[in-house]
Amino acid sequence: MTDTRPLVPSLWSGFVGIVRRDILLAWKRPGDVLNPLFFFAMVSALFPLALGPSSEQLGSIGPGVIWVAALLAALLSLNSLFVSDFEDGSLDQLLLSPQPLTVLALGKAIGHWMVSGLPLVVISPLVAISFHMPDQSIKVMAVTLFFGTLSLSLLGSIGAALTVGLHRGTALLSLLILPLAMPVLIFGARTVSLSTSDDAVSAGVYFLAAYCMLALTLAPFATAAALRISNE
Amino acid sequence: MWKFFHKLASPPHFYQFAGKIVPWFAVIAIACIGYGGYAGLFVAPVDYQQGDAFRIIYVHVPASYLSMMAYSIMAISAGIGLIWRIKLSHAVAAAAAPLGAWFTFLALATGSIWGKPMWGTWWEWGDPRLTSELLLLFLYIGYMALRASIDDIAKADKASAVLALVGVVNVPIIHFSVEWWSSLHQGPTLVREGGPAMAPDMLYPLLAMILGFTFLFGALLLGRVRTEVLYREYRARWVRELLLGDGGTT
Amino acid sequence: MNFLLSGHDLCLFRGDKCLFNSLEFALNPGQLLIVEGSNGSGKTSLLRGIAGLLEFEQGEIHWEGNLLHGHYQAFRADLAWFAHKVGFKDDLNLLENLRFEQSLHSFDEGSVMAVLARLGLDLLTELPLRSLSAGQQRRVALARMLLSKGWVWMMDEPFTNLDGAGRSLVDAVLSEHLANGGSAIVATHQPLEIVGDVKRVSLS
Numbered sequence: 001m002t003d004t005r006p007l008v009p010s011l012w013s014g015f016v017g018i019v020r021r022d023i024l025l026a027w028k029r030p031g032d033v034l035n036p037l038f039f040f041a042m043v044s045a046l047f048p049l050a051l052g053p054s055s056e057q058l059g060s061i062g063p064g065v066i067w068v069a070a071l072l073a074a075l076l077s078l079n080s081l082f083v084s085d086f087e088d089g090s091l092d093q094l095l096l097s098p099q100p101l102t103v104l105a106l107g108k109a110i111g112h113w114m115v116s117g118l119p120l121v122v123i124s125p126l127v128a129i130s131f132h133m134p135d136q137s138i139k140v141m142a143v144t145l146f147f148g149t150l151s152l153s154l155l156g157s158i159g160a161a162l163t164v165g166l167h168r169g170t171a172l173l174s175l176l177i178l179p180l181a182m183p184v185l186i187f188g189a190r191t192v193s194l195s196t197s198d199d200a201v202s203a204g205v206y207f208l209a210a211y212c213m214l215a216l217t218l219a220p221f222a223t224a225a226a227l228r229i230s231n232e
Numbered sequence: 233m234w235k236f237f238h239k240l241a242s243p244p245h246f247y248q249f250a251g252k253i254v255p256w257f258a259v260i261a262i263a264c265i266g267y268g269g270y271a272g273l274f275v276a277p278v279d280y281q282q283g284d285a286f287r288i289i290y291v292h293v294p295a296s297y298l299s300m301m302a303y304s305i306m307a308i309s310a311g312i313g314l315i316w317r318i319k320l321s322h323a324v325a326a327a328a329a330p331l332g333a334w335f336t337f338l339a340l341a342t343g344s345i346w347g348k349p350m351w352g353t354w355w356e357w358g359d360p361r362l363t364s365e366l367l368l369l370f371l372y373i374g375y376m377a378l379r380a381s382i383d384d385i386a387k388a389d390k391a392s393a394v395l396a397l398v399g400v401v402n403v404p405i406i407h408f409s410v411e412w413w414s415s416l417h418q419g420p421t422l423v424r425e426g427g428p429a430m431a432p433d434m435l436y437p438l439l440a441m442i443l444g445f446t447f448l449f450g451a452l453l454l455g456r457v458r459t460e461v462l463y464r465e466y467r468a469r470w471v472r473e474l475l476l477g478d479g480g481t482t
Numbered sequence: 483m484n485f486l487l488s489g490h491d492l493c494l495f496r497g498d499k500c501l502f503n504s505l506e507f508a509l510n511p512g513q514l515l516i517v518e519g520s521n522g523s524g525k526t527s528l529l530r531g532i533a534g535l536l537e538f539e540q541g542e543i544h545w546e547g548n549l550l551h552g553h554y555q556a557f558r559a560d561l562a563w564f565a566h567k568v569g570f571k572d573d574l575n576l577l578e579n580l581r582f583e584q585s586l587h588s589f590d591e592g593s594v595m596a597v598l599a600r601l602g603l604d605l606l607t608e609l610p611l612r613s614l615s616a617g618q619q620r621r622v623a624l625a626r627m628l629l630s631k632g633w634v635w636m637m638d639e640p641f642t643n644l645d646g647a648g649r650s651l652v653d654a655v656l657s658e659h660l661a662n663g664g665s666a667i668v669a670t671h672q673p674l675e676i677v678g679d680v681k682r683v684s685l686s
Binding site: 158162163166167168172175176178179180182183186187190207211218222225226229230232 | 314367368370371373374377378381382387390391394395397398399401402405406408409410412413
């Protein structure tokens with residue numbers, strides 16, 4: 001019996017499998033991808049509508065508004081990260097697979113980012129233009145959002161794992177994640193503001209990249225621990 | 233020595249041990265706060281820059297120091313409970329959270345009150361400490377909300393422990409981010425907390441207050457943990473004997 | 483004596499209620515362990531505890547001579563799980579689901595169509611899983627069991643949602659697995675017609 005040991009797939013096979021599966025699922029349900037994007041665009045539009053279209057004001061509030069809208073859109077899409085897996089039993093199968101749960105958790109977070117964060121980075125220039133932001137700011141905005149949305153997906157996966165299966169999980173998720181997301185918001189928005197006044201932005205971008213690396217290496221462990229606990 | 237701690241991890245022994253310690257802590261706390269309060273309000277000289285308003289430092293500084301110490305205690309005991317599966321550790325974390333939250337709120341309130349004569353406003357987003365205290369309050373509230381939303385105590389312990397550990401990594405990052413942000417923001421000057429140049433007459437009451445608050449926190453924490461222990465172990469015989477008085481120990 | 487999988491002095495609480503205490507079991511290759519008990523008696527919890535999804539209050543589980551705690555990864559390579567929830571995505575079709583399964587547990591791709599044919603699913607591969615009936619979805623879960631190379635099968639109420647033909651299929655597949663030297667733990671409150679080495683554990 002022990003001659004024919006079941007072959008365990010390579011370490012990253014599960015990671016790639018999950019990312020591919022989640023992207024395929026998003027492809028079959030475009031609403032899940034588009035709704036947060038529309039939300040992002042609409043929330044951004046609320047501010048010029050409410051505050052009036054004065055150009056300098058728009059230029060100065062643009063970075064902050066866009067960043068807050070991105071954060072809210074991320075929270076919206078994070079809610080359902082593990083819910084369907086929990087409900088149809090896929091989460092049990094993930095926990096019972098020989099693949100390390102940390103790698104699978106990383107896969108969920110990266111898959112989520114590719115489906116929600118990346119598209120947001122892609123359409124952010126459009127929103128930035130509507131706020132009359134200068135060209136170099138638009139580039140900086142995209143870079144900061146790139147690292148920022150990735151960090152949010154990673155941190156958010158921790159919160160989503162902690163609240164999966166709870167009845168009133170939605171608002172709780174936001175409450176748990178927002179304090180953790182503050183550094184990302186602060187550095188992201190402030191760095192873009194600096195770029196509008198032609199100040200040096202490299203410090204801010206480096207910080208965001210570093211924070212992103214920290215999240216990338218540590219968050220999956222917390223997410224995996226939280227998933228085991230929540231699934232009991 | 234090791235045996236002492238091992239014994240302490242057992243709920244009934246802890247209950248008794250803590251019961252003996254709480255009155256001592258309370259006495260020391262009252263003494264220190266009494267001295268510190270009196271000296272701080274009446275004996276310490278008036279600050280040449282801030283006038284009498286600086287005296288709020290005697291509550292604000294201990295409160296903010298304790299708000300962070302409470303979070304560390306909460307996170308460390310939650311971590312110990314999660315890794316080594318010691319139930320009492322989880323009880324300590326659960327008991328520390330509301331206390332820490334209240335100290336944070338006190339730090340924010342006194343900080344805001346101090347701010348009024350300093351900046352002319354009740355709140356100043358430009359002050360890094362005030363803003364990071366606010367975020368610390370949100371971390372506490374998130375922890376307590378997560379605990380409250382999970383019915384099974386063991387599960388709530390473990391889930392909130394993960395959250396506390398994630399939070400503790402973030403606290404220094406939050407603090408750094410806010411400081412960086414405020415250093416760019418051309419806002420009003422930071423609240424002066426008095427550095428090493430503080431006159432001894434001002435310093436000693438402050439140290440007494442810090443010590444007193446720490447013992448106050450200790451007494452309150454141990455008291456809360458005792459209650460937590462009773463609540464969690466209500467099924468156990470020693471609790472029944474204790475509460476119903478069937479010849480048990482106090 | 484070294485068993486393949488054994489549990490010793492297992493105790494589990496659900497909230498305040500003690501579901502079982504000092505439970506023992508031992509399993510060898512080719513053996514079937516039937517966990518009996520009425521609804522709510524803790525059968526599912528026992529299975530989930532053995533698989534490592536739940537923690538026992540006390541007790542130990544040994545697998546291949548080692549304490550299971552700390553060797554879960556290797557154990558899970560050998561484990562195939564079949565429970566009430568199918569564990570596949572509704573929106574994806576059969577092949578897409580099995581392709582994902584392949585990334586978690588490798589199986590022989592060549593045998594996929596043969597297995598599906600045996601289970602009567604070979605014509606349903608293009609439909610999203612939500613279009614299949616409950617019984618058909620259970621057969622998809624059964625496909626997972628057949629394709630996996632796991633030696634330990636854990637099945638929780640395997641007969642729910644299956645008609646007579648479906649049940650005979652489960653009986654046949656299980657008997658085959660046991661005859662090949664595999665072992666299984668099955669929680670059920672219905673009679674199981676299996677020929678072979680059967681042990682029972684009863685939770686009351």
